[in-house]
Amino acid sequence: MIEFKAIGIIHTPFIRSEGTPIQPRYADGACGTVELFAEYEAGLKDLDGFSHIFLLYHFHRSQGFNLELVPFMDTQSRGVFATRAPKRPNAIGLSLVALERIEGRVLHIQNVDILDGTPLLDIKPYVPEFDSCAGVRVGWFEKARKTVMTRRSDDRFT
Numbered sequence: 001m002i003e004f005k006a007i008g009i010i011h012t013p014f015i016r017s018e019g020t021p022i023q024p025r026y027a028d029g030a031c032g033t034v035e036l037f038a039e040y041e042a043g044l045k046d047l048d049g050f051s052h053i054f055l056l057y058h059f060h061r062s063q064g065f066n067l068e069l070v071p072f073m074d075t076q077s078r079g080v081f082a083t084r085a086p087k088r089p090n091a092i093g094l095s096l097v098a099l100e101r102i103e104g105r106v107l108h109i110q111n112v113d114i115l116d117g118t119p120l121l122d123i124k125p126y127v128p129e130f131d132s133c134a135g136v137r138v139g140w141f142e143k144a145r146k147t148v149m150t151r152r153s154d155d156r157f158t
């Protein structure tokens with residue numbers, strides 16, 4: 001058994017899945033804030049030097065999971081670990097968002113695909129040298145590449 005404690009709350013304009021962007025890359029202009037709890041504020045030192053950050057969070061509105069599912073962008077069943085579906089054995093989300101500015105313990109972020117009130121588990125800086133890969137294969141997602149930019153979530157998703 002592993003227990004995590006939320007370190008803050010993510011605030012966004014998205015109160016339900018319908019219409020919520022499905023990934024930060026396709027969430028242009030979607031702004032939000034991360035409110036870090038006061039006891040963790042000292043951990044924000046030097047984060048303002050980074051333009052992008054990873055948010056790790058709990059998909060708190062997801063219920064249950066299936067080890068195989070038809071992903072939102074596909075018509076065939078896939079293994080959950082080959083998808084970004086919110087319904088997963090450990091309901092952990094990962095979003096790479098733009099960090100606009102930090103005011104005290106509030107982070108102003110852009111390009112959010114996260115529902116309002118989501119509990120934050122961690123923040124990590126994006127560093128291209130660590131996080132960007134060459135020669136990438138994207139499996140079943142290859143055929144969805146052309147249409148993904150225009151898609152938005154719906155209530156089936158959570």
Ligand SMILES: C[S@@+](CC[C@H](N)C(=O)[O-])C[C@H]1O[C@@H](n2cnc3c(N)ncnc32)[C@H](O)[C@@H]1O
Nearest residue numbers: 017020021059060061062084093094114115153
């Ligand atoms: C495909 S998931 C991708 C999330 C993240 N970028 C990832 O890859 O882990 C994005 C969708 O998750 C759903 N979602 C976001 N926050 C959630 C939450 N707190 N609980 C349940 N579902 C959530 C919304 O429907 C959103 O459109």
